[in-house]
Amino acid sequence: MIMNSRKVQILEINGDPMKIIILGFGAVGQGVARVLSVKKDYLKKKYGLNPSIVAVGDRSGAAINPDGLDEELLLKTKEKTGKISSFPEYGIPGVESINILDEVEYDCLVEVTPTDIHDGEPARSHMIKAMEDGKDVVTSNKGPLALSFQELATTAQSNSVEFKFEASVGGAMPIINFAHETLAGCSIESIFGILNGTTNYILSRMANEGSSYEQTLSEAQELGIAETDPYQDVEGIDAACKIVILANSVLNLPATLKDVEVEGISRITAESIALAKKEGMLIKLIGEASPDTLEVSPRLVRQGSPLAVEGTLNLATLKTDLADEVTVVGKGAGSVETASAILSDIISVWKVRK
Amino acid sequence: MIMNSRKVQILEINGDPMKIIILGFGAVGQGVARVLSVKKDYLKKKYGLNPSIVAVGDRSGAAINPDGLDEELLLKTKEKTGKISSFPEYGIPGVESINILDEVEYDCLVEVTPTDIHDGEPARSHMIKAMEDGKDVVTSNKGPLALSFQELATTAQSNSVEFKFEASVGGAMPIINFAHETLAGCSIESIFGILNGTTNYILSRMANEGSSYEQTLSEAQELGIAETDPYQDVEGIDAACKIVILANSVLNLPATLKDVEVEGISRITAESIALAKKEGMLIKLIGEASPDTLEVSPRLVRQGSPLAVEGTLNLATLKTDLADEVTVVGKGAGSVETASAILSDIISVWKVRK
Numbered sequence: 101m102i103m104n105s106r107k108v109q110i111l112e113i114n115g116d117p118m119k120i121i122i123l124g125f126g127a128v129g130q131g132v133a134r135v136l137s138v139k140k141d142y143l144k145k146k147y148g149l150n151p152s153i154v155a156v157g158d159r160s161g162a163a164i165n166p167d168g169l170d171e172e173l174l175l176k177t178k179e180k181t182g183k184i185s186s187f188p189e190y191g192i193p194g195v196e197s198i199n200i201l202d203e204v205e206y207d208c209l210v211e212v213t214p215t216d217i218h219d220g221e222p223a224r225s226h227m228i229k230a231m232e233d234g235k236d237v238v239t240s241n242k243g244p245l246a247l248s249f250q251e252l253a254t255t256a257q258s259n260s261v262e263f264k265f266e267a268s269v270g271g272a273m274p275i276i277n278f279a280h281e282t283l284a285g286c287s288i289e290s291i292f293g294i295l296n297g298t299t300n301y302i303l304s305r306m307a308n309e310g311s312s313y314e315q316t317l318s319e320a321q322e323l324g325i326a327e328t329d330p331y332q333d334v335e336g337i338d339a340a341c342k343i344v345i346l347a348n349s350v351l352n353l354p355a356t357l358k359d360v361e362v363e364g365i366s367r368i369t370a371e372s373i374a375l376a377k378k379e380g381m382l383i384k385l386i387g388e389a390s391p392d393t394l395e396v397s398p399r400l401v402r403q404g405s406p407l408a409v410e411g412t413l414n415l416a417t418l419k420t421d422l423a424d425e426v427t428v429v430g431k432g433a434g435s436v437e438t439a440s441a442i443l444s445d446i447i448s449v450w451k452v453r454k
Numbered sequence: 455m456i457m458n459s460r461k462v463q464i465l466e467i468n469g470d471p472m473k474i475i476i477l478g479f480g481a482v483g484q485g486v487a488r489v490l491s492v493k494k495d496y497l498k499k500k501y502g503l504n505p506s507i508v509a510v511g512d513r514s515g516a517a518i519n520p521d522g523l524d525e526e527l528l529l530k531t532k533e534k535t536g537k538i539s540s541f542p543e544y545g546i547p548g549v550e551s552i553n554i555l556d557e558v559e560y561d562c563l564v565e566v567t568p569t570d571i572h573d574g575e576p577a578r579s580h581m582i583k584a585m586e587d588g589k590d591v592v593t594s595n596k597g598p599l600a601l602s603f604q605e606l607a608t609t610a611q612s613n614s615v616e617f618k619f620e621a622s623v624g625g626a627m628p629i630i631n632f633a634h635e636t637l638a639g640c641s642i643e644s645i646f647g648i649l650n651g652t653t654n655y656i657l658s659r660m661a662n663e664g665s666s667y668e669q670t671l672s673e674a675q676e677l678g679i680a681e682t683d684p685y686q687d688v689e690g691i692d693a694a695c696k697i698v699i700l701a702n703s704v705l706n707l708p709a710t711l712k713d714v715e716v717e718g719i720s721r722i723t724a725e726s727i728a729l730a731k732k733e734g735m736l737i738k739l740i741g742e743a744s745p746d747t748l749e750v751s752p753r754l755v756r757q758g759s760p761l762a763v764e765g766t767l768n769l770a771t772l773k774t775d776l777a778d779e780v781t782v783v784g785k786g787a788g789s790v791e792t793a794s795a796i797l798s799d800i801i802s803v804w805k806v807r808k
Binding site: 135139142143147272273274277278281282283284285286287304308403404405406408409410411413420422423424425426427428429430431434436437439440441443444446447448 | 626628637638774777778
């Protein structure tokens, strides 16, 4: 009798695992594995959530185990070999990502493959398939959302699955869930903010050091803050993707990337920044979404305003009917930081499903 | 038959009302009535919530109607006569606030009487009684929370009622629900921020205009930004109350007001601000809560950091394990702004109860 009641208790505490497939195992995917490993006890204790990674896919193939893959061994395998398909015993070279979704039973797809802003693939197809199979989807993938938000949202709705994408806008600046949950009583009228950390870093340094755009960009590239091909960041495309996601998800505007007027920072001179500074102003790359405007462009902001934050920080301000302007500031990038937003989404999916 | 099915539909749409008693009918209480009036359709449509104010109490007595009091007439009565007890037909002069809780059936107490930081009364007794009667409580009242947080939280828990107090910390800067809901996957390690709008305004003006503390304070008083007796604001007591509430509710530290080391801004000189400015720094009144520190004091902050916001804005930064630092900026005061936080709490109580 005692043995029996102890058994029951253990089962109750562990609960059914939430089976997760991670597609894409770069910085963000690895961050998710790390976070799920580190927070295992926390998640079990606080939410009764017992996540189990049953498959991971990357360019090399997959690692698949219906009973769960050890997170630390996933990370070690990727770090040592660069290929998730080298995972001991459960590695499968050459399998296509989309086929992994048919190989193993799961509850939730975490879609974190490299983003593509031309056709949103293969992420778009991964997510649509998962939704049509009745699975919940959590993603950080900007491309497919900026191109096909309405298709994805409609597919999620018609298949009664959860579709969460907090990490797609500014990593650890959780503005979407903030708008929906925390500001529950307010209507959001418009959104504006600094949605790209690389350009904020470049403009901040130009203002502080009086350096030229070209020189500052190449310093940022040396530091790994700007990419070798910085086009999508410095020309405002990355910020424009985020504006589209915010317009759709917070303002219910069915926009896509081509609806956004975009101007980047590559023509900003040290002189124009110095001139602004004399008047107590800074130049920032600001994205704005409202029923009238979808735009990314360099704008003057007042020193001392919430928009005046420096460095790689991201920031979004919600203009509301009741609470006036409310702003969230956070890190826009980083493996574990972005994974923290994915984890919040996984928890909220779990709360709906449990 | 057709008549019948239409009736059923109407009943379903309207739903049972959530019966609310508002104790205290100053700026915040009136803001709540205004917000419930303005957002009636929104609340019904979005949440199926049909709030009904069944009683309001102020120093003069009460207005009580089990079938609900008209919000606009409540506001007009208060504006014209200064007394809620003059409410046509349903006004009752002289009734003590605490007795109103026995006069009418209700679901949720909104406690917004003037705050008292010496014994927390009468708000503390109002809330304890409501909880012991099995009613949910929403409040903006700092005093009783800063003095008796644990007693109130325990009473709520042992009576299985909801206890929500977002509006007690920085009006429309929704940091508590943000920490609990939006950052669900993160552990919060410490909190720091600008928790008082009056002092932020004074310090910002001193920095921008080089004016003295005394002169700036009296200008702020003329503008209605500082109170005639500014003691609690300028000496850091108000910010210290908020630090206690954040320590208890976000960090699970059982602190009270006497545990906070407090230093205000009344000894800050124009010279010290000018000196800081030369080094690219500002002086701000910063509150901090961590397992090691409960403190309110003037500190140097770097220009360009999120803490450098000017004017009457409030701000709180959460230091987390996964998302690094995340900051929320918003209006710290204002009738409708504060009421918006109360409304978010009412909605979250409703979500639990419905």
